[in-house]
Amino acid sequence: MDKIFVLGAGAMAESFIKGVSQDPDFAVDHIYVINRHRPERLVELQRVYGVTPASSMEEARGANVIVLTVKPYDVRAALRELLPYLDGQIIISFAAGIPISFMEEITERRAHVIRTMPNVPVAVLEGAIAMAVGESVDAKSVDVAKRLLEKLGIVVELAEELMDAATAFSGSGPGFVSYFLEAMEDAAVGLGFSAEMARQLLIQTVVGTAKVLEEWGLSPAELKARVTSPNGTTHAGLTVLADRGMGEAIAHALVEAKRRSKEMGEQFTKES
Template sequence: MSKIFVLGAGAMAESFIKGVLQKHVVSPSDITVINRNRPERLNELRRDYGIRPAESIADAEDSEVIIVSVKPYDVRDALKELSPFLHGQTLISFAAGIPIAFMDRVVEGRAQVIRTMPNVPVAVLEGAIAMAVSERVGADQLERAKQLLRQIGTVVELDEELMDAATAFSGSGPGFVSYFLEAMEQAAVELGFSATMARQLLIQTVVGTAKVLEEWRLSPTDLRERVTSPNGTTHAGLAVLNESGMREAILEALTQAAKRSREMGEEYTSE
């Protein structure tokens, strides 16, 4: 059983702690947490999950896995503080846009670095987690990292060159999906539904569609074609979406989000 040191105490860190404890892959006594600001958060996490607040960042020396769950602009300073206490531990970063090479350089090669991009649904243990791995990470360490992260969602390992796109696709994805659902909800209200009724139908439509795609092992194209009859209601609505250039807009939205992820990495890692 790994001892885990968590750097940061925000929502993403709490989701990780909740997942690994709820699935019983570690015990509360094996998790130590430190937070630079808002010390009251450590008391909340101790009260809710039984974890141990760190006395100092030096406590990381006794860990096997370190979770870096701080804002991208804080990664450099956090890793500099952490570096003297590293001796080959697995370091898993949740920070958007921060490359493996940069983290390796800051910690002077003293850790096995894994870069990830979890999304908001990790809060309900249903996240999508993109992962890129340093070539220095051993097979056992990689499998242990995957085991931990699987407790909060689905893990997909990919080449690091795709991480900015993954940040746009799955990281920002819940925001894009919510934007579309927001428009559907507003349209339903204009068609005569109450806001409460519209949201009930909307949420269940989304949840049910996701389950069908997963359990029937269908692609979105497969399911769309199954529910679209020639000259039917779905066909009529899709014709409007196609004419509006929705596909092109989605591509451009993802392209710009990926570009911003790259820019953030450059901003926060420049000397």
């Protein structure tokens, strides 16, 4: 791969650059980055990772891959500005809620569009990335995109109709998990732990649990059963969570987040 052109210089762009920079086979100075605002960010990214600040959108002309990390409401304008320089590049979009058909229409199908939904842990290269591909995207282009995205975490290819659900589940998931962990931490402090001690135990409990699930190949239900003795402490606590409707609340949260994802996509693709 000769050249990657990145639109945007925010947290998601930096996560992508950080991940790709781990690949010894790729020259980081072949990543060109452009940003409408805050030119100091380009200087910072160049200093930290060795990327090349782009002088204009025209530099997308020679890129193999264009990475779209702008906000959803900026996608239309960004793609229109890119249009004169498109000639078969792969476009990897990180814009939440924006459908492939919309991006293909704006780009007049001059590029191969791949839609993704990464989550916050991509910042530490432990993300979960949902990926859907347009009809024009060939297997080679999919492989190129996966190779890049896998530097940020795991990649799951799915049908585009599941992307709003993926936004709710893995995209918003860190927020939902953090809400539960916040409640756990506050309750631990209420039981007498210091905030620092509670945080330390909490983080390791989460990390360790995730590692057990992964390495032992268990489902959450199977691990829950293994650690729950009849009339034991875990059973007592789980009974309270079930009685308070925690499972139902989580299901409703995901449904609402999915609805909002679809709504935002429709809002940002509507011609103003």
